[in-house]
Amino acid sequence: MIKIATYNINGINGRLPVLLRWLKEESPDVVCLQELKAPQERFPIQAITDAGYKAVWHGEKSWNGVAVLSKYDITEVSRVLPGDKDDTHSRYLEVIVNQLVICCLYLPNGNPYPGPKFDYKINWIKRLTKRTKALLAMEIPVILIGDFNIIPTEIDTYKPEKYTDNALFRIEVRKAFEDLIAQGWLDTIRKLFPDQKVYTFWDYLRHAYSRNAGLRLDHILLSPLLEDRLLEGGIDRHVRSWEKTSDHAPVWICLKEQ
Structure with missing residues (x-):
């Protein structure tokens, strides 16, 4: 079994004690x-x-x-999402670990809407979709994982009406996520918790965590070759309650060894 997780750490040096504590307690492999x-x-x-x-x-x-x-050796494939030679943001890392292609991504937030940041987000998603299509065509085991900054559906937010014109929930963004899934990707957390309101992010403001006023922004998507290897998964939401913690919680899945 291999345990794979994603965590928006929100400042690795400032949150290093939180990260190390979580790594020690949960011991994910990747x-x-x-x-x-x-x-x-x-x-x-x-x-x-x-x-x-x-x-x-x-x-x-x-x-x-x-x-x-x-915990395994890592082979770096790319640290640039193809499609825009002028994009200097550090948002994409494609590696091979234990015969898995892992695409770690930090998709742009896109706010405020409308505006250039939203346009950049839409263009970034288009570039990602083009790359994922190419990866699927290779018929290899691939994981798309990270902070997508996308609320896919109404069940993924505590208050949908609040986010109508938010770049996290704009109809264009949700449609783009739907189109991505339609390529053949499996949304693992939604698969494992089909009808539950499960969140990965709680704002620091207005006691959001204690009120469970959350959003599901962090996703782990599997290519078709990996669907049958999915064993379990979850969200370590308790980490969000720790002192000086990130506003995100770690999200993880476990896969059967090949």
Whole structure:
């Protein structure tokens, strides 16, 4: 069995004690991190190595940054989502781990809507969809995993009417997610919890976590070759209650070994 997780850490150096505590308690085999908020040279590789993980990361000085931690060897494929040579954001990392292609992504937020940030989000999704189509055509086992900044359906938010004109929930964005799923990807958490309101993000404001006023933004999608290997999954929502924690909670699945 292999346990694979995603976690928007919201600042890896500031939240490092939280990350290390969670890694020790849950011991995932592979972890995809987003929103490192650290330049390349400030990634805490020694602490990660001491925790028993290898790492590939793409830092950025400002708000972005992605990383893959693994107990297995990691082969880097790409740290750029194809389709825009002028896009310098650190939002995409494609690697091979244990014969799995893993695409760790931090999809743009897109707010405010309308505006250039929303346009950038839509264009980024188009680029992602083109890449995922190419990956599926290769007929290889692929995982799309990370913070998609997309609320797929009404059940994925505590208050749908509040988000009508939010870039996380705009009809264009939800339609794009539907089109992505229609390529053949399995939304694992929705598969495992088909009728439940399960969330991965709770704002810091207005006691959102204690009120369970959450959103499901973090997703793990499997290509068709992996569907039969899905065993279980969940959201470590209790991590959101820890001191100085991220506003996201870790999301994980377990796959049968091949």
